[in-house]
Amino acid sequence: MIKRYLAERFSWILLFLCGQALLLLIASLDYAIPFWPILYIVFLTTTLFVIFLIIRYNKETRFYKHLEERDSQLDLSGISAADSPFEYIVENSMTNLTERxxxxxxxxxxxxxxxxxxxxxxxxEVKTPLTAMRLMIDRMGDETMKAALTYEWLRIHLLLDQQLHQKRLPSMENDLYIEQINVEALTYTEIKTLKSWCIQKGIGFELIFEITEVLSDAKWLAFILRQLLTNAVKYSGSHAPDIAIRCFQKQEHTVLEVTDHGRGIDPRDLPRIFDRGFTSTTWHQDSASTGMGLYLAKKAAESLHILLTVDSEVNAGSTFTLTFPLPNEAVQMTGM
Incomplete structure (x- = not known):
């Protein structure tokens, strides 16, 4: 701030120094004017000028220091009152702009x-006719048509569910209820939802649960699993090997892995796979991908203190890993 103050007052300081230098020059050239008394006067005035600068520095920079130190919030209460007409102009302008x-x-x-x-x-409101539509589909006799309509119904259902959770995500912390969850039963429920799609593609599941219970929020954990399972089924080819789901203990943490044998993820895409709206650079023409599922899963996982990571190879499949927090970390989320 001192350097900036001196730079701001440079022209005034330069004018004063030029005046002092001119006075000394005249005294040295004009023998009628005693030089040493003039030098003494110059010394005294320069000393007074330096003291004046120090006093004015503290007075003139106080207002601007507060401006510099304030945060970016629209609150001017922490700024000291203006002391000069120019500071009043700045303060009034900022106050009016802040109010607007x-x-x-x-x-x-x-x-x-x-x-x-x-x-x-x-x-x-849309869920009501969607539920009625599902009941009507279940009563159909034509199995081929029934399977096709069930698949399209499931796509609509998953898109609505994703949109619903996307809107709820910003206020997710207000909706958390941490409890002991049977993650095996939760996984079976999500797989059952995707049953018609899996049957259509000829994809099965291999489930290995060494750990069956975790401490988390059931609704949001189900949403995360839904996104990972949907992703695994979507990008697995027809009659691909079973999607493997494992839950086990690893270094005091509970770990859940979802492994598919689909097309995999290009290495250059891995750093961006959880970014909002990112689909793929390799499969950029894929219009079925919205780029929101993994982004929302990652955001929800962060709020639950769950570490979501991915390991993938092109044409060899992907493994998404959920590493759950320790029990005391999970309890701290709700302040219990």
Whole structure:
């Protein structure tokens, strides 16, 4: 701040020094003017000027120091009151701008909340005819048509579910309920949801559960599993080897692995696989991928303190790993 203050006042300092130098020059050239008394006067005035600069530095930079140190929030309460007319101009301008930005942000926040509520309401309303449609499909006699319609129904169901959880994700911390969950039963339930799709593709599952219970939130853990299983089934070829799901203990942590034998992930895509909206560089023409499933799974996992990682090879499949937190870490999420 001292360097910037001196740079700001450089022209004034230069004017003062030039005046002092001019006075000494005149005294040295004009013999009628005694040089040493003039030098003494120059010394005194320079000393007073330096003291003046120090006093003005503390007074003039106080306002700007507070501006520099304040955070980016729209709150000017921590800024000291202006002391000069120019500082008043800055303060009034910032206050007016902050008030306008606050009002604009408030209106946008209200609009976003209304849009979110309307979308959630629409999703819940759509679920009713979707449930009725499923009952009608189950009563169909034509097995070929029934399988095809069930598959399309499942796609709509999964997309709505993904959209629903995407809107709930920002307020996920308010919706957590940490408890002991039978992860094996939870996995079977999610597999059952995908049964028609798996039958259509001729894909089975191999389940090995050395650990059957984990401490987490059942609803959000089910959502994460749903995204991983959907991903595994989607990118596995017809009649591919079974998708393997293992749950075991590893260095005090419970680990759940979902391994498929699909097309795999290109090494250059691995660092971006959990990014919002990222699909693939190798399969960029794949219009079926939205790039949201793994992103949402990663975000939900982070809120649950679950480490979600992936290991993959092209044309050899992928392994998604969920590493659960220790029990005391899971309990801390809800402050229990």
């Amino acid at each position: 930005l606050s009002h604009t942000a408030s209106r946008h926040q209200i609009a976003l909340e209304q849009e979110k509520d309307e979308l959630l309401s629409w999703i819940h």
